[in-house]
Amino acid sequence: MxxxxxxxxxxxxxxxxxxxxxxxxxxxxxxxxxxxxxxxxxxxxxxxxxxxxxxxxxxxxxxSQGETVTAEGLVDAQYEGRKAGLRPVYESLVAAASALGDDVEVSPKKTGVSLRRHKQFALVEAPSAARISVGINLRDVAPTERLRSASGMCTHRVDVTSVEEVDAELLGWLRDAYDRA
CATH class of the missing domain: 1.10.10 (Arc Repressor Mutant, subunit A)
Known part of the structure; x- marks a missing residue:
C-alpha cells in the first residue's frame, strides 16, 4: 500500500x-x-x-489491503470497457515515443500516461471512448488546426482516434518535444 x-x-x-x-x-x-x-x-x-x-x-x-498498484494495472484500468478499442492507439503512441531514445520514461498515472525525459514532454490520456488526447510540450510553437493550443501541463494537444493518425506529423511533434525535454 x-x-x-x-x-x-x-x-x-x-x-x-x-x-x-x-x-x-x-x-x-x-x-x-x-x-x-x-x-x-x-x-x-x-x-x-x-x-x-x-x-x-x-x-x-x-x-485496499493487499492491493498492489502496478503500471500495467493503471494502464489496463484506463483502457477497459468502452475505451478498450483505443488500446492499440495507446500502444502505438507509446511505442513511437519509446523509440525516440533510451531515456524515455513511460510513467502511468491514474488518468493518463506521462512521457518523460529529463522532464515531461508528452501526456497520453483517453478522455472519452472515441479519442485519445496527446498533450505535447512545445513552447513557442504556433498552434495549427490539428496541433491545438492547450493550457495546464502541456502547451498543445492533438486528438487521435486511430492508429493511422499516429503519423509522421504527430511523430515529428513528439520528436521536437522530446528533444526539448
Whole structure:
C-alpha cells in the first residue's frame, strides 16, 4: 500500500485522534463484517465516534489491503470497457515515443500516461471512448488546426482516434518535444 504524505500524516495521527492504530481499526472492521464502503464509514462514526475523514480513510485503506498498484494495472484500468478499442492507439503512441531514445520514461498515472525525459514532454490520456488526447510540450510553437493550443501541463494537444493518425506529423511533434525535454 503506497500512501502520499497527507495520508501518512493522517495514519500517524490515528492513535491521538481516534484512540487506536490502523491495525486495530482493521480488526474492528474485520469483526464487524460490514459490506459496502458507506456502511462501514457509518459504523465507525456511529459506533466508535470516529470523525468522517478518519472513518473514510480507515475504510478505504482496509478495503485496499493487499492491493498492489502496478503500471500495467493503471494502464489496463484506463483502457477497459468502452475505451478498450483505443488500446492499440495507446500502444502505438507509446511505442513511437519509446523509440525516440533510451531515456524515455513511460510513467502511468491514474488518468493518463506521462512521457518523460529529463522532464515531461508528452501526456497520453483517453478522455472519452472515441479519442485519445496527446498533450505535447512545445513552447513557442504556433498552434495549427490539428496541433491545438492547450493550457495546464502541456502547451498543445492533438486528438487521435486511430492508429493511422499516429503519423509522421504527430511523430515529428513528439520528436521536437522530446528533444526539448
Amino acid at each position: 503506497d500512501v502520499d504524505a497527507a495520508t501518512q500524516t493522517m495514519i500517524d495521527n490515528l492513535p491521538a485522534k481516534t484512540g487506536r492504530e490502523l491495525p486495530a481499526w482493521f480488526a474492528t472492521l474485520d469483526a464487524a463484517a460490514i459490506d459496502g464502503h458507506g456502511a462501514a464509514v457509518a459504523f465507525l462514526k456511529s459506533e466508535h465516534g470516529v470523525t468522517h475523514g478518519f472513518a473514510n480513510l480507515i475504510v478505504k485503506l482496509h478495503r
